Amino acid sequence: MRESTDPLVDTSARYRAFAEVEARGMSACYERWAAGVAVDPRLVTLIDQLPPTKRQPNLLFGAARLHGAAAGEYAPFAAWLREHWADVAATCLTHVTQTNEPGRCAVLLPALAALAGPLAIIEVGASAGLCLHPDRYSYRYRFADDDAESGGGERMLHPAGGPSAVVLDCTVSGPAPLPERMPEIVWRAGIDLGPLDVQSDADVAWLEALIWPEHDDRRARLRAAVTVAREQSVEIVRGDLNDEIAALVARAPAGATVVVFHTAVLAYLNETDRLRFAAQMMRLPVRWLSNEGQSVVPGVLERLGEAPAEASAFILALDGEPIALTQPHGRSLHWLG
Ligand SMILES: C[S@@+](CC[C@H](N)C(=O)[O-])C[C@H]1O[C@@H](n2cnc3c(N)ncnc32)[C@H](O)[C@@H]1O
Known part of the structure; x- marks a missing residue:
């Protein structure tokens, strides 16, 4: 299992792995967000309130965007996520990643x-x-x-x-x-x-x-x-x-x-x-x-x-x-x- 989806890996490492392995070259926005989360103890603490299987970057970022998080730099995203945490967390708990391509x-x-x-x-x-x-x-x-x-x-x-x-x-x-x-x-x-x-x-x-x-x-x-x-x-x-x-x-x-x-x-x-x-x-x-x-x-x-x-x-x-x-x-x- 990849580190970013492995519930046994700690949150900071999961987000760093996601930034460097999955997002790099595919999404500059998600690379910035994931790299930012990896070194942001306040957000890591927030995300760690979720069960381990629900902490994966792809799920969290998808939930954030469902609730209106705008693509862009890390700092405004982090502020937005703290403000809308209850909605985003609820979506993470009820949804799974099911990308249909x-x-x-x-x-x-x-x-x-x-x-x-x-x-x-x-x-x-x-x-x-x-x-x-x-x-x-x-x-x-x-x-x-x-x-x-x-x-x-x-x-x-x-x-x-x-x-x-x-x-x-x-x-x-x-x-x-x-x-x-x-x-x-x-x-x-x-x-x-x-x-x-x-x-x-x-x-x-x-x-x-x-x-x-x-x-x-x-x-x-x-x-x-x-x-x-x-x-x-x-x-x-x-x-x-x-x-x-x-x-x-x-x-x-x-x-x-x-x-x-x-x-x-x-x-x-x-x-x-x-x-x-x-x-x-x-x-x-x-x-x-x-x-x-x-x-x-x-x-x-x-x-x-x-x-x-x-x-x-x-x-x-x-x-x-x-x-x-x-x-x-x-x-x-x-x-x-
Ligand atoms: C990443 S999505 C891929 C969807 C589709 N195959 C595509 O390529 O667009 C993976 C899907 O597999 C489903 N899935 C995962 N494990 C499964 C299982 N054990 N039995 C049935 N479906 C499963 C998930 O619910 C999800 O909808």
Whole structure:
């Protein structure tokens, strides 16, 4: 577990780790806020009133922004947080970090489209289910200029009914099997410990607050994806993925290839539960598509052989075999040879 999310690490160290490892290069605002908290005993004392699992920077900053904290320098933020502490603490206690990033569909889609259809897709750890609509978004795949396979250029892919208001951009390298058309998805469902309701304005406001301040493109994409997802409701079963998966697989329509997928989820499980889930994926009549941090899915990094140069890269794996390296929010896809 990363230090910033590890409840056993003291608050000052968690915020320092978050500033230096996660926020640096991704959000100047969150880097300043976290670095400031790390050396501010008054705020550390305040944050330590929360249970250890609720002290994580991403949760606290998301809660602060939900209640109106303005992105900016540390000193005004610290003053604002002291003044609004009761509201922020209450939100931390009732919420968890459930960032739902539809951009991840861009790295899932080529793998889904390469499977024999029609498909019945099940996302475990679905949050609000925005990744359960990969066939309803448009894609702009840009080939890296120096990519030997393609030599640059781009490829657009649209839903069967025409272009979507959601256009997902993804830079591609390696021999990615980019599809000519969308996979046929005949059934879809999800599982989450606490599903967010895409129809609920409060839940969508929380999803927006979880997007880091400078990531305006992601906020715009989230709003557009919510509009698409609101048009067709998808069932998301409430419960633990290990407990619910077999029953949900059994409900998939006969004749469809059942694909169980997950992205940025298994890091939340302990080692025992990850192994239990991997064993279920091998036993159930499904194809298993995982898109997770490098050492999260049992056996995947070992099968890759060599750790990717980019420490933050996710590994996309099909049935436990690595097939691509991906940027965690779906911005790039490097297909393995
Ligand atoms: C970071 S979010 C990712 C959401 C979505 N997969 C995406 O990529 O946009 C992780 C989600 O996994 C869910 N989750 C974590 N542990 C879980 C478990 N044991 N069973 C079901 N869902 C779980 C959380 O509630 C959260 O909604």
